[in-house]
Amino acid sequence: MKHHGMLRTTLALAALGLLLAASARAGRSDHDEVYPVSEGTRLIVEHTIGTLVIIGWDRDEIHVDAAYDDTQEFEVRDRGLRFMVELLWRHGMSGGYGDVELRIPRWMPVDVTGHEVDVEIEGVEAEIEVEVVGGDVFIVGGREDVRVRSVHGGIEVHDAIADLDLSSAHEDVELRDCTGEVRAETVNGDIRMDGMKSSALDIETTNGDVLVDGDLAADGGYYVSTHAGDIDVSIASDADLTINIDTYHGSVESLLETELEEIREGKRYRMVLGDGRGRLDIESFQGDVRLYDPKVGRRKRG
Amino acid sequence: MENAWTERISDYVDGAMDAAETARFEERMAEDPELARAVEDVRALVSDAVELDGIDPPDHLWESIAAQLPPRQKEAPVVDLTAERERRGLSFKSWQAIAAAITLAVLSGATGWLLRGAPPVPDQELPAMAVETPTAPDDEDWFGTVDAVHARFEDDNAHLAESIRELETTLRANVDQLDEETRAIVEDNLVLIDLAIRDAMAALGEDPESEYVRNHLASIMKRKVRLLEDATRLSRREI
Numbered sequence: 139m140k141h142h143g144m145l146r147t148t149l150a151l152a153a154l155g156l157l158l159a160a161s162a163r164a165g166r167s168d169h170d171e172v173y174p175v176s177e178g179t180r181l182i183v184e185h186t187i188g189t190l191v192i193i194g195w196d197r198d199e200i201h202v203d204a205a206y207d208d209t210q211e212f213e214v215r216d217r218g219l220r221f222m223v224e225l226l227w228r229h230g231m232s233g234g235y236g237d238v239e240l241r242i243p244r245w246m247p248v249d250v251t252g253h254e255v256d257v258e259i260e261g262v263e264a265e266i267e268v269e270v271v272g273g274d275v276f277i278v279g280g281r282e283d284v285r286v287r288s289v290h291g292g293i294e295v296h297d298a299i300a301d302l303d304l305s306s307a308h309e310d311v312e313l314r315d316c317t318g319e320v321r322a323e324t325v326n327g328d329i330r331m332d333g334m335k336s337s338a339l340d341i342e343t344t345n346g347d348v349l350v351d352g353d354l355a356a357d358g359g360y361y362v363s364t365h366a367g368d369i370d371v372s373i374a375s376d377a378d379l380t381i382n383i384d385t386y387h388g389s390v391e392s393l394l395e396t397e398l399e400e401i402r403e404g405k406r407y408r409m410v411l412g413d414g415r416g417r418l419d420i421e422s423f424q425g426d427v428r429l430y431d432p433k434v435g436r437r438k439r440g
Numbered sequence: 441m442e443n444a445w446t447e448r449i450s451d452y453v454d455g456a457m458d459a460a461e462t463a464r465f466e467e468r469m470a471e472d473p474e475l476a477r478a479v480e481d482v483r484a485l486v487s488d489a490v491e492l493d494g495i496d497p498p499d500h501l502w503e504s505i506a507a508q509l510p511p512r513q514k515e516a517p518v519v520d521l522t523a524e525r526e527r528r529g530l531s532f533k534s535w536q537a538i539a540a541a542i543t544l545a546v547l548s549g550a551t552g553w554l555l556r557g558a559p560p561v562p563d564q565e566l567p568a569m570a571v572e573t574p575t576a577p578d579d580e581d582w583f584g585t586v587d588a589v590h591a592r593f594e595d596d597n598a599h600l601a602e603s604i605r606e607l608e609t610t611l612r613a614n615v616d617q618l619d620e621e622t623r624a625i626v627e628d629n630l631v632l633i634d635l636a637i638r639d640a641m642a643a644l645g646e647d648p649e650s651e652y653v654r655n656h657l658a659s660i661m662k663r664k665v666r667l668l669e670d671a672t673r674l675s676r677r678e679i
Contacts, residue, residue: 271619271622271674272621272622287670289622289625289626289670289671289674290621290622290625305666307625307626307629307667307670308625308628308629323663323666325629325632325633325663325667326628326629326632342659342663344629344632344633344636344660344663345632345636363656363659365636365639365640365656365660366636384652384656386639386643386647386650386652386653386656401456402451402454402456403456405650405652406652421652421656423636423639423640423643423656424639
């Protein structure tokens with residue numbers, strides 16, 4: 139996944155390019171307007187190609203700022219509880235590029251659908267749903283439910299306090315300092331979770347590594363699986379977890395003080411920490427699994 | 441026959457139980473003829489598998505698979521597959537390879553034509569699988585063993601296999617609606633999933649009672665269903 143900083147740089151360059159080009163180049167249009175909205179309204183954005191930035195602010199207004207090619211049609215519709223922003227290809231046309239920046243109330247739920255769109259959402263304290271074909275999705279914030287699907291873009295979410303449902307087919311999924319239940323999957327990417335506080339995880343990748351570094355609740359239920367990747371999971375020494383590990387052609391290494399019991403030679407392992415209330419199931423068909431204490435850290439692989 | 445005992449059959453047959461567990465399991469077998477029959481079935485299956493001559497899949501099979509891997513894997517250093525298989529302790533027996541190939545044919549008919557860019561064909565005329573099928577040994581037992589593995593697979597995952605077939609048919613009809621990049625990425629990921637299905641099928645052949653492998657196979661198939669659903673929605677312009 140492109141890094142957040144790269145996305146910012148890309149956006150800044152795109153904005154600069156637009157500023158320079160807008161006055162000199164025919165075929166570009168702009169839209170810059172502020173709309174009042176009442177609480178309970180939902181933002182619905184549909185975008186084809188370009189960038190979309192949504193920033194939460196402390197006003198009951200939406201500031202719409204867009205620049206786009208004339209192959210595209212831009213429309214803003216206030217439908218009571220649905221505030222709609224659309225940047226679509228004109229009938230019979232395709233191509234072109236558009237940038238949309240929206241400032242919206244922090245309380246406003248957001249729905250985004252797009253084709254090839256890099257999406258950045260910051261400071262929104264409400265439900266967020268993003269579904270794009272390509273393009274990276276970067277979110278800081280989000281409450282209640284955050285759902286993101288990108289077929290061939292990466293997904294990165296920071297500081298959400300929400301149940302997270304994240305799916306990419308071809309890129310990485312990253313979470314940082316999030317709190318909530320998580321379902322995350324990708325086929326050909328890694329899944330990394332740093333500073334996670336969660337009572338439930340359902341993490342699955344086919345051809346990637348998984349890192350889970352965070353606070354696993356004592357009575358939680360966790361499932362982490364990969365087919366052809368390695369798995370690293372941090373386990374606090376005072377955790378109350380029953381850990382089951384299955385592999386077929388992989389190896390298992392524990393850097394914890396508690397002994398790992400080999401239930402079936404080379405295939406199944408178990409460890410009980412504390413009263414064992416919580417359950418953590420780890421599966422790597424042909425990768426390596428490593429448990430480590432977050433206070434001690436991960437040793438470098440051989 | 442209680443599920444908790446059936447889940448331990450492979451441990452019993454493999455000798456992976458300690459003495460106390462073995463004694464409890466044998467007591468239970470004495471009380472439960474169905475459990476005892478299941479143990480005998482597993483022993484017979486394992487015995488058949490062990491007696492078969494091991495035949496590794498031909499090199500060109502692996503070359504064919506390697507050629508279809510997406511860039512992420514192509515960029516990695518070339519691995520000596522024979523050495524790697526030895527390191528992992530992986531050695532396909534012929535029937536396992538064929539069972540896996542049959543599964544690929546059943547589950548992945550669409551992947552081959554997607555990869556080759558062949559024109560859509562009616563469902564009943566699915567093209568040959570993307571990988572070549574090894575030649576079957578002239579051994580009647582072999583057919584029984586493959587049938588057993590395949591039947592188990594069908595029993596456990598019939599609904600998933602049916603979903604995959606239906607989605608592939610739908611996607612096939614609309615695949616031209618996908619842009620080139622998305623189509624390539626969907627194809628790459630279908631190949632990865634099919635390779636994982638192949639791995640899991642081979643493992644199921646080696647370890648038919650492994651609950652983990654069975655669940656893993658089902659999990660990969662569900663992932664394939666979700667990817668096909670996403671691709672189908674894309675091709676119908678529903679995203």
